Structures are given as C-alpha cells and as structure tokens.
Amino acid sequence: NAGVTQTPKFQVLKTGQSMTLQCAQDMNHNSMYWYRQDPGMGLRLIYYSASEGTTDKGEVPNGYNVSRLNKREFSLRLESAAPSQTSVYFCASSQGVGGETDTQYFGPGTRLTVL
Amino acid sequence: AQSVSQHNHHVILSEAASLELGCNYSYGGTVNLFWYVQYPGQHLQLLLKYFSGDPLVKGIKGFEAEFIKSKFSFNLRKPSVQWSDTAEYFCAVNGRGNKLVFGAGTILRVKS
Numbered sequence: 410n411a412g413v414t415q416t417p418k419f420q421v422l423k424t425g426q427s428m429t430l431q432c433a434q435d436m437n438h439n440s441m442y443w444y445r446q447d448p449g450m451g452l453r454l455i456y457y458s459a460s461e462g463t464t465d466k467g468e469v470p471n472g473y474n475v476s477r478l479n480k481r482e483f484s485l486r487l488e489s490a491a492p493s494q495t496s497v498y499f500c501a502s503s504q505g506v507g508g509e510t511d512t513q514y515f516g517p518g519t520r521l522t523v524l
Numbered sequence: 525a526q527s528v529s530q531h532n533h534h535v536i537l538s539e540a541a542s543l544e545l546g547c548n549y550s551y552g553g554t555v556n557l558f559w560y561v562q563y564p565g566q567h568l569q570l571l572l573k574y575f576s577g578d579p580l581v582k583g584i585k586g587f588e589a590e591f592i593k594s595k596f597s598f599n600l601r602k603p604s605v606q607w608s609d610t611a612e613y614f615c616a617v618n619g620r621g622n623k624l625v626f627g628a629g630t631i632l633r634v635k636s
Contacts, residue, residue, distance in 0.1 A: 413567075444626075449533060451614055451626035452568075467623060499567065510556050510575050513624065515568040 411435055413516035415500050421522045422490045430485040430519050432500030440503045441483035442467075442513065443475060445496040452499065458483055460506045490523045497521070526551045526619050530627035537605050538635050545600040545630050547615035557598040558616040558624070559589055568614065574598065585609070607636040 413434045422428055434441065439460050444452040444467075454467030458477040472494060474486045483502075487494060498519045503511035531546035549555065559571040572583025579591040589600045598615060615627040 442623075449628050451528075451530075451628045453626070454623055457623060468625075501568075510618075512558075512570050512573065515560075517567045 413500055413502055413514055415498075415516040415519050417519060418517065419520050421524065422487075423524050424491060426490050427486065427488050428490065428521075429487075430498055430500075430521075431482070432484065432516060433482045434500075434502040434514070435481065436502060436504075436514065437480070438502035438504050438514070439480070439506045440511065441477065442501040442503075443473075443483070443485045444499045444501065445469065445494075446499060446518070447496050455485065455498075487521075490521075492523045495521060495523045526617055526625045528615055528617050528625050528627035530613075530615055530630050532630050533628065534631050534633070536633045536635065539607055540604050541634075543600070543602040543605045543609070543632070545613055545615075545632070547598045547600065547627060549596050549598070549615075549617040549625075551596075551617060551619040553619055556618040557589075557591060558618070559583065559587070559598075559600050560614045560616060560626075561611050562614070562629075563611045571600070571613070605632075605634050607634045610634045 416431045442457040443455040456475040458464045461480045500516040501513040503513045505511040527550045529548045557574040560568045561571045562568045574581045574591045582588045612629045612631045614629045618624045
C-alpha cells in the first residue's frame with residue numbers, strides 16, 4: 410500500500426494563477442482532509458470530506474475549493490492564488506465517516522510558493 | 525470552540541536527557557487526544573493516542589503521555605531522548621462533534 414499520495418511535491422505560482430493539488434489514498438478510507446501548515450501555527454483544516462459525495466468547510470476555507478472525485482481521490486483547487494496561500498499542504502485520510510476517534514494518515518505534503 | 529496550546533515552540537536537549545512537552549486544550553466535553561510527530565523531510569505520523577481508560581498512554585519509540593482531565597493537559601514524555609528523536613511534535617484534540625484541532629507544534633532538537 411502506498412497510503413496517501415500527493416502531487417505535486419513542489420509548485421511555484423504567480424499571483425492570480427490557478428492550480429489543483431491532487432490527493433489519493435489506497436486504504437479504502439471514508440474520510441479525507443486537506444490541511445495547510447504554516448510556521449508557528451500548526452496544521453489548520455481547510456476542507457474535509459466525511460464520505461464520498463460530501464464536502465464541508467474547515468477552519469480556513471476561503472480561497473479554496475475541493476472535489477471528492479470518488480472514494481480514493483480528494484483534490485484541492487486554488488482558483489486565483491495569493492501570496493498568503495504560500496504554505497505546505499497536507500492531505501490526510503481516516504477510516505471512519507468523520508469519526509472522532511479515528512487516526513488520520515497523512516500524505517507527504519505539497520510545498521506551494523505564490524510569488 | 526476547541527483550542528490547543530503547546531507551551532514551547534523550540535526545545536533543545538542533549539542525548540539521554542529527559543523530555544516533557546506540554547499540551548493543554550480547551551474543551552469542556554469528552555475529548556480524544558493525539559500526539560503526532562513529523563521527522564525532518566517526512567510526513568506526520570501518529571505517536572500515540574488516548575480515547576478512554578488508563579490515562580497513561582504508551583506509544584511508539586518509548587514515548588508516553590498522561591491525560592490529566594482536571595488540568596486539561598496531555599503532556600508527552602520520554603525518559604531518555606536520542607538524536608533520532610529530533611522532529612516537530614504536534615498535540616491534537618478532537619472533541620465530540622468537532623474536527624481535529626492541532627497545536628502550533630514543538631520543534632525538538634537533540635544534540636549528539
């Protein structure tokens with residue numbers, strides 16, 4: 410099992426450009442999450458999907474959209490990138506349907522720089 | 525709303541020293557508690573977790589954490605650190621009906 414995979418690993422964008430971050434998991438997990446990690450702020454939840462076909466906003470959803478394409482894949486889209494979106498983005502998945510006791514499994518991250 | 529506070533952002537220890545990383549949370553109800561670790565260049569992985577039962581939880585690599593409900597704390601401990609423990613450590617809390625909330629992280633550097 411590859412676990413949680415993310416593409417790309419690195420990306421540089423200019424302000425106003427758009428891009429989609431891809432995430433896939435092969436553990437047959439129900440829930441998937443997108444976080445951003447900024448120095449001194451830990452991980453903050455952007456969006457999550459408790460099950461296939463549903464998505465919900467997290468703590469910092471502004472400027473982002475998501476698509477739960479199927480049970481395996483959960484993509485994050487930046488429609489018009491801004492320098493404030495420079496961050497490391499992590500995708501995660503967990504077995505339950507938004508379960509509180511679930512362990513989340515993380516991908517390797519995407520380091521995004523917006524100039 | 526839930527929040528998690530990690531007291532120290534940077535900790536530097538010599539090998540064989542004892543480690544205690546503080547974590548306090550604010551949430552009045554039942555909580556599930558986690559410590560995740562991120563080694564340099566790697567992604568986050570679970571170190572240990574507490575859901576119920578014995579408040580002293582043992583995790584991987586000799587780490588343990590104690591849940592003290594009256595203090596809203598879940599401190600991480602290790603009796604003797606190794607150079608390979610150099611990493612960033614995150615405390616996370618999940619209250620009923622809520623999503624996982626992470627602390628700001630503590631960067632641990634162990635000097636050999």
